[in-house]
Amino acid sequence: MSKKSICFIPAKGYSERLNNKNILPVCGIPLILRSVASAIDSGCFDIVAVSSDSDKILSMSQSAGALALKRDASMATKDFRAKDVVWHHLLELEEEFEYISLLMNTNPFRTAEDIQRANRLIKSNLDKTLISAKRYQFTPFMALDVSSDGRLLNYETLSWQQESSFPQRYHFNGAIFIAKYNYFMEHRTFVSDKTSVYLMSETNSLDIDTAEDYQLANLMCDNLSL
Secondary structure (H helix, E strand, O other), rough: OOOEEEEEEOOOOOOOOOOEEEEEHEEEEEHHHHHHHHHHOOOOOOOOEEEEEHHHHHHHHHHOEEEEEEHHHHOOOOOOOOOHHHHHHHHHHOOOOOOOEEOOOOOOOOHHHHHHHHHHHHHHHHOOEEHHHHHHHHHHHOOOEEEOOOOOOOOOOOOOOOOOHHHOOOOEEEEEEEHHHHHHHHOOOOOOOOOEEEEOOOOOOOOOOOHHHHHHHHHHHHHOOO
């Protein structure tokens, strides 16, 4: 009997911008363990799987209740996309699912409740895919184009309207991706002609990519009571 839902959490051992990023502690808990805990606590998945080329990350994840999937070094380069990692592991598992999810490990404040709401949304909308997103904090309609020598390029089209007069826009926050299994296996993507968008708060959307992001996350811990 096939499982209903599986979740993948990719976590490479090496990070270019922030050394050992995927096991750094946020609010005293390593990033990978925060992700595994939120996935398991959501109750949305029959399998929570961690994909890594690092034996240390896999051992930590397995101890926390996740399925450890060893990733070939060729799939741990900066050019290999997370969605392709998921696709390759699904081929290896040789098992069909109703839904598959991808949770990026660098969103420490994504909660079990976020995961639950995202899963309810895609199922109630009967959509093929779902992405999580957040609002742009500053409208992209007022973006500046700057030349390599530091001069403004788009002066003729630059708008002087008040920010509130522009439509609200959103962007990926990388926290949650969901797709129906058959659609994903055919198209290898989490976007489609019927994609639900689960909007998350600025705080829960925080993505750790740099040392500055990591410092900010730990500064936020006291206020979040985590």
